[in-house]
Every structure is written in C-alpha cells, then in structure tokens.
Amino acid sequence: MPKKIHKRDAQVSKALIITNAIQLFSQKGYASASMDDLAKMCGLNKAMVFYYFKNKKGLYEAVMTQVLEEIQQKILKENEKYTKPIEELESFIRTYAKFACSHPYLPALLLKELSDSGAVFPEMLFTSMRQLFALFSDILKRGEEKGCFHDTMPMILYFMVLGTLNLIVTTKPLREEAAQKEDILLDTCAECDIDQIADYLIEKMKQMLKEKK
Amino acid sequence: MPKKIHKRDAQVSKALIITNAIQLFSQKGYASASMDDLAKMCGLNKAMVFYYFKNKKGLYEAVMTQVLEEIQQKILKENEKYTKPIEELESFIRTYAKFACSHPYLPALLLKELSDSGAVFPEMLFTSMRQLFALFSDILKRGEEKGCFHDTMPMILYFMVLGTLNLIVTTKPLREEAAQKEDILLDTCAECDIDQIADYLIEKMKQMLKEKK
DNA sequence: TATAATTAACTAACCAGTTAATTAATTAGG
DNA sequence: CCTAATTAATTAACTGGTTAGTTAATTATA
Structure with a gap:
C-alpha cells in the first residue's frame, strides 16, 4: 500500500484509481473486487472512487x-x-x-x-x-x-x-x-x-x- | 422456487443442491453466487448446504x-x-x-x-x-x-x-x-x-x- | 430409541455507497 | 503582491443491507 506522495491532482488520482482497478478487477473479477481494498491500494480514501466514478459499475466501465x-x-x-x-x-x-x-x-x-x-x-x-x-x-x-x-x-x-x-x-x-x-x-x-x-x-x-x- | 415435494432423502437433497448450484455458479460466478439464494432455489434450508458440503468452496468443488x-x-x-x-x-x-x-x-x-x-x-x-x-x-x-x-x-x-x-x-x-x-x-x-x-x-x-x- | 435430516434464529464480518466537515488550490479584488 | 472568497479535492465516520457460516433445537426415519 503506497502512501500518497502526489499533490492534490484530480488527473493523477483518477489515473491512480483506474490503474489499480485494472489490476484488481482482472485478478478478482467484478464481484469480488472490493472498493475498500482498491482505496487502500491507491492510498486514497474510498469516497474518492465514488467522487470520480459515481459507482462501482461506472469505474468498471471506465476500466x-x-x-x-x-x-x-x-x-x-x-x-x-x-x-x-x-x-x-x-x-x-x-x-x-x-x-x-x-x-x-x-x-x-x-x-x-x-x-x-x-x-x-x-x-x-x-x-x-x-x-x-x-x-x-x-x-x-x-x-x-x-x-x-x-x-x-x-x-x-x-x-x-x-x-x-x-x-x-x-x-x-x-x-x-x-x-x-x-x-x-x-x-x-x-x-x-x-x-x-x-x-x-x-x-x-x-x-x-x-x-x- | 419449487416447494419441496420430496421425502427426507439425503441423496435427493444433495443432488438437488448440486443441480441448482451448477446453474447458479455458471450464471453468477463463484463470488456472486449467494448461498441464501441457492437454498431458496432448492426449497431447502440454507444450513443444508453446509451440512452436506461443509462450505461454499466445498460445494463449488463438488460442482x-x-x-x-x-x-x-x-x-x-x-x-x-x-x-x-x-x-x-x-x-x-x-x-x-x-x-x-x-x-x-x-x-x-x-x-x-x-x-x-x-x-x-x-x-x-x-x-x-x-x-x-x-x-x-x-x-x-x-x-x-x-x-x-x-x-x-x-x-x-x-x-x-x-x-x-x-x-x-x-x-x-x-x-x-x-x-x-x-x-x-x-x-x-x-x-x-x-x-x-x-x-x-x-x-x-x-x-x-x-x-x- | 437412536440416528440422520431439517429448521429457525443468530452472528460477525464485509460491502457499496453517503454525508458533512475539512483541507488545499485557484481566482478575484484592492 | 497580498488577501479574501470560491471552488475543487480529500477525509472520517457512518448506514443499511448482504454474506458465509454456526448452533441448538426439532422432526422424521430405521
């Protein structure tokens, strides 16, 4: 779990979420991919995922x-x-x-x-x-x-x-x-x-x- | 959801669970397959699943x-x-x-x-x-x-x-x-x-x- | 009577999604 | 160039629902 070293930057955070989500979804599948785990992987708060992608399905579609x-x-x-x-x-x-x-x-x-x-x-x-x-x-x-x-x-x-x-x-x-x-x-x-x-x-x-x- | 019409019979119940589990797992995948739903499909109590197959993984292996x-x-x-x-x-x-x-x-x-x-x-x-x-x-x-x-x-x-x-x-x-x-x-x-x-x-x-x- | 099958009710963990407050960056005005 | 107001990014704490799995009591069968 990498600690956040980046400044406040929507682009960076969004990309970080997608990058980790690709790994998570591909390894665990849609249903088993936990948004809590994803947030930890990113070193971000879970609410960020919903802030940028609305819901889990929205994130999956982006991925x-x-x-x-x-x-x-x-x-x-x-x-x-x-x-x-x-x-x-x-x-x-x-x-x-x-x-x-x-x-x-x-x-x-x-x-x-x-x-x-x-x-x-x-x-x-x-x-x-x-x-x-x-x-x-x-x-x-x-x-x-x-x-x-x-x-x-x-x-x-x-x-x-x-x-x-x-x-x-x-x-x-x-x-x-x-x-x-x-x-x-x-x-x-x-x-x-x-x-x-x-x-x-x-x-x-x-x-x-x-x-x- | 078929109501149980069969007598008490371990063989029958076990087969009933597997048959329905095949459908459920193949449609929803392992993670999304709910044991509560499965029990309802079978018209049996959920505890029966664990009685016969120990846990979800055991059932999946049997399937x-x-x-x-x-x-x-x-x-x-x-x-x-x-x-x-x-x-x-x-x-x-x-x-x-x-x-x-x-x-x-x-x-x-x-x-x-x-x-x-x-x-x-x-x-x-x-x-x-x-x-x-x-x-x-x-x-x-x-x-x-x-x-x-x-x-x-x-x-x-x-x-x-x-x-x-x-x-x-x-x-x-x-x-x-x-x-x-x-x-x-x-x-x-x-x-x-x-x-x-x-x-x-x-x-x-x-x-x-x-x-x- | 003993054993096997079945049940209702429960638990503890987890999960997607929300909310309201907080912090940082950006912009506008003097 | 500094500061006040605005906006955007981030967070902790929470909710309601679902989940796998357990337990102890109950019913049927041999």
Whole structure:
C-alpha cells in the first residue's frame, strides 16, 4: 500500500484509481473486487472512487473502455504499416499476442466478461469489441476478394485467435506449475514463449485459409 | 422456487443442491453466487448446504468435479467407437461442441475458472482438466506416429478447440442481440447452429494437421 | 430409541455507497 | 503582491443491507 506522495491532482488520482482497478478487477473479477481494498491500494480514501466514478459499475466501465481502447489503438496503428491481407492478419495476431502477454489483465478481463455474456458490462461491450472484430473481419474479406483467402467464417476464426491466445496467457501460471509436478509425457507448453505461439498460430491460420472449399 | 415435494432423502437433497448450484455458479460466478439464494432455489434450508458440503468452496468443488466428470465420460465413451486418429479427433470436437451447446453451464464455468487461472479451484482443476487434455494430446500423438498428422502442438491446438467452442456458446445471446441492431455487413454468425460450427472447425483442423512443416 | 435430516434464529464480518466537515488550490479584488 | 472568497479535492465516520457460516433445537426415519 503506497502512501500518497502526489499533490492534490484530480488527473493523477483518477489515473491512480483506474490503474489499480485494472489490476484488481482482472485478478478478482467484478464481484469480488472490493472498493475498500482498491482505496487502500491507491492510498486514497474510498469516497474518492465514488467522487470520480459515481459507482462501482461506472469505474468498471471506465476500466473496460480504457483497456479495450488501448489494444484497439495498438492494433490499428500496426495495421497501417501493411497492405497485403496476409501481412495484416499476421500483424493482428502478433500484436494481440504480444500485448496480451505483457498486459495479462487484458485476457483476464476479456474472458471474464465474455463468459458472462456481458453480464456486467452489456451495452458498451460490443460497441468496443465490435470494432476489433470489424477490423479482423475486414482483413479476411479483403483477402477473400483478392483470392488469397478461402472459405472464411470470420466470427469463428476470430474466436479461434482470441480464444487461443487468451487461454494461453491466463493459464500460464497454471501450466508452469503443472509442468513441475507432471509426468514428462504431457507437454503443457510451459516454456513456449509468446512469439513461438504466435508464429505457430499464424502458420496454422495460413494453412487454414489457403485451401479452397 | 419449487416447494419441496420430496421425502427426507439425503441423496435427493444433495443432488438437488448440486443441480441448482451448477446453474447458479455458471450464471453468477463463484463470488456472486449467494448461498441464501441457492437454498431458496432448492426449497431447502440454507444450513443444508453446509451440512452436506461443509462450505461454499466445498460445494463449488463438488460442482466442478461433477461437471468435468460428465463431459469427460461422454467424450471417452464416444471415443471408444473409433480407431483412426482422424475419426477420434472429429468425435472429440463434435461431442464437446454438442454437449457444450446443450449444457451451456459447462463453457461458462470453464471460462470463468480458466480466466482466474484456477483461483477458486486450484488443485483439482488440473487433476480433472488434465485427463481431457491427455486424451486430446494422445489422439494427436498417435496420429503423428501413424503419419496422418503433422506439426502438432497439442496444448495450443487444445486451447484452439476449447477456446473457440466455449466462446461461441457463451457469446450466443450477445451475438444474437447484436445481429438485430447491427449493420448487415458484420456477420456475427448468430444463426449458425452448433453442427455447422463443429463441421467447420473439424475441416480447418484437418487442413492444419495434414501439412508437413 | 437412536440416528440422520431439517429448521429457525443468530452472528460477525464485509460491502457499496453517503454525508458533512475539512483541507488545499485557484481566482478575484484592492 | 497580498488577501479574501470560491471552488475543487480529500477525509472520517457512518448506514443499511448482504454474506458465509454456526448452533441448538426439532422432526422424521430405521
């Protein structure tokens, strides 16, 4: 619990709350995240949370918006560097993989939210999530028009990519622990780094997309 | 809230609690599932829950064990019908897909648990989950030895299958809602039935596995 | 009669959210 | 440039409701 070293500054306090809330929500989930704990983490009074974000749900929405905005901007920016659909797809997967690995709160928050079917955060979930999917879907469609992709079902392929990468990241501690006590026969991919995994995924996606029905 | 119509019977009461707990935990998540609510759903006194399962965690473990046992038995039984790795893989995917679709509590519970890295249910998670993965991994390995599969990374492919199917099932209500208000340009696969999706996944898996590195 | 199943009533901790008072920073006026 | 008034940020203390879990008494069954 860090003591407050910062001056009175709304911007700073607000950012401090969001930063800690990202950690808390991603680790404990919405219901188990305590606003008392959050205030202690921030070194602020609990009332500040409600002063800036009205209520718990408001804070959660701010957290999700920021996190989704972050990854979306990153992917869009990377995407601009490429023109060929294959390269764009590769960039999408690699960027998401790297970001998810270095910011593991993203997969945790996303999987929790999706496993609830957006129970906590119903409206804004697809407003924000849709845009990422739209980009992915668009890449596939353009690839199909150009004749380099075949037999695409964007929604399924999207879940394939996100599902795989999110599970790989969130289960990492579990798989590492398993690797120690398990027999060697069962490879839990505990030592694979995220680049290897992204490479493998990309190659497999290429194989899936190049074949005509 | 059904009134109790059953006689005094430990077996019946216990089963009643588990059945309702599966629904409750899968809908609300571990933290938000209230034992008071559960007792009301069962038409029993709350103390019964603690009488039979000691505490909330004990009940949750019983729920997870039963649910994982259920799907595992189903898949193992189906698997016996086949001998060729390709058929076994196909059966694995199709059986999981169908079961997940008709018992949507499974994907909900699994995704919640995995997004926590087994926070609630640490020990038994991989004891039970491992067996399913072991079967999947085994199918791939035997296929590779026989020369019909190539370049397999079982852990990644496992998450690919489970990740895709689980997300497809849990997001179904979300995607259907989206389909109504969204532009037609973005296909959320709202009308796809689970057999189509399983077919597509199986075909894509075949394409991925047949190619040599 | 002994044992197992069930209940009502209780507790102590926790939680989201409120309130009214206090402190610090900003601005305006002389 | 200083000070008084205004506004914004922060706090302690509180509330009402909920929660997991307990206990001791009661009912049914074998």
